[in-house]
Amino acid sequence: MSQRVSGYQRQADDEYETPAWVAHALVPYLPAGCRHFWDPANGPASKIARALRQKGLKVTATGDDFLGRAILPRLDIDGILTNPPYGPNGRLACAFIAHALELVPIVAMLLRVDFDSGKTRLPLFGDCSSFSSKIVLLDRIVWFERPGAAGPSDNHAWYIWDGRHSGPPTIKYARRATSPPLLGWGTWWRPDKFTNLSGCTRSMSQRALDRGENKPSPWTGDGCCFGSDEAKKRRLILWLKRRLRLLSDLYLAGRLWASRTAKAMAS
Numbered sequence: 100m101s102q103r104v105s106g107y108q109r110q111a112d113d114e115y116e117t118p119a120w121v122a123h124a125l126v127p128y129l130p131a132g133c134r135h136f137w138d139p140a141n142g143p144a145s146k147i148a149r150a151l152r153q154k155g156l157k158v159t160a161t162g163d164d165f166l167g168r169a170i171l172p173r174l175d176i177d178g179i180l181t182n183p184p185y186g187p188n189g190r191l192a193c194a195f196i197a198h199a200l201e202l203v204p205i206v207a208m209l210l211r212v213d214f215d216s217g218k219t220r221l222p223l224f225g226d227c228s229s230f231s232s233k234i235v236l237l238d239r240i241v242w243f244e245r246p247g248a249a250g251p252s253d254n255h256a257w258y259i260w261d262g263r264h265s266g267p268p269t270i271k272y273a274r275r276a277t278s279p280p281l282l283g284w285g286t287w288w289r290p291d292k293f294t295n296l297s298g299c300t301r302s303m304s305q306r307a308l309d310r311g312e313n314k315p316s317p318w319t320g321d322g323c324c325f326g327s328d329e330a331k332k333r334r335l336i337l338w339l340k341r342r343l344r345l346l347s348d349l350y351l352a353g354r355l356w357a358s359r360t361a362k363a364m365a366s
């Protein structure tokens with residue numbers, strides 16, 4: 100995977116605070132029946148615990164040396180979930196995963212999207228029978244808001260291990276909850292706010308606009324001019340056409356239903 104220099108300075112002790120949306124994106128994929136999680140890398144300003152509590156989960160957060168802990172801080176903990184420190188060559192993160200799997204059957208870790216690629220990491224991923232799923236985040240994480248800085252270059256995923264899992268791991272894709280669906284029902288009532296004609300989502304195109312760029316769409320090659328009057332007009336026309344198509348579909352379905360009902364009543 101190609102990488103570019105993001106301009107972010109590596110933080111001492113990997114002091115990256117996870118934005119709330121990243122934790123929220125994981126919630127629908129957590130193994131059923133798990134309500135109490137432990138975040139063992141709860142830094143000074145950790146947001147994961149708070150974000151998950153907002154979603155009704157119970158979270159115990161600790162900040163002392165996780166690798167030195169041989170027992171759970173609470174007996175009723177179902178799983179361990181964190182954004183671990185990476186350490187040199189990701190070795191600390193690997194140690195976190197291995198230690199977590201020794202303590203509980205359910206583990207969720209936020210890692211770079213290619214973290215499972217290394218051959219030496221097979222025992223934790225490809226060769227690990229409880230590695231159940233990888234939830235790829237389609238929106239990139241902005242770790243530090245810095246006006247004018249280039250956008251983040253890394254992609255991330257939640258990796259989930261579940262002791263009850265059998266078979267190969269599955270891959271799923273999650274979006275930031277505030278991101279609009281791609282040409283879904285959400286586009287019907289606020290077309291100007293959501294998708295443009297070429298299918299660029301607001302977050303992508305808005306970011307491009309914020310950077311003063313007019314990027315070509317990866318889907319159609321059209322100009323992705325989200326905010327221009329021309330684009331707004333095209334979106335409005337598309338939205339009206341879809342509305343009309345829906346109305347005509349409803350009308351046809353209604354006629355079909357009426358004729359079937361009439362036939363049924365006559366026979």
Ligand SMILES: C[S@@+](CC[C@H](N)C(=O)[O-])C[C@H]1O[C@@H](n2cnc3c(N)ncnc32)[C@H](O)[C@@H]1O
Binds near residue numbers: 115145147162164166
């Ligand atoms: C990437 S940050 C994540 C912080 C927080 N969990 C969040 O997501 O907002 C990793 C955290 O792990 C902490 N850390 C580093 N080594 C650790 C260790 N051995 N045991 C527990 N926490 C550690 C760092 O201080 C840092 O706060």
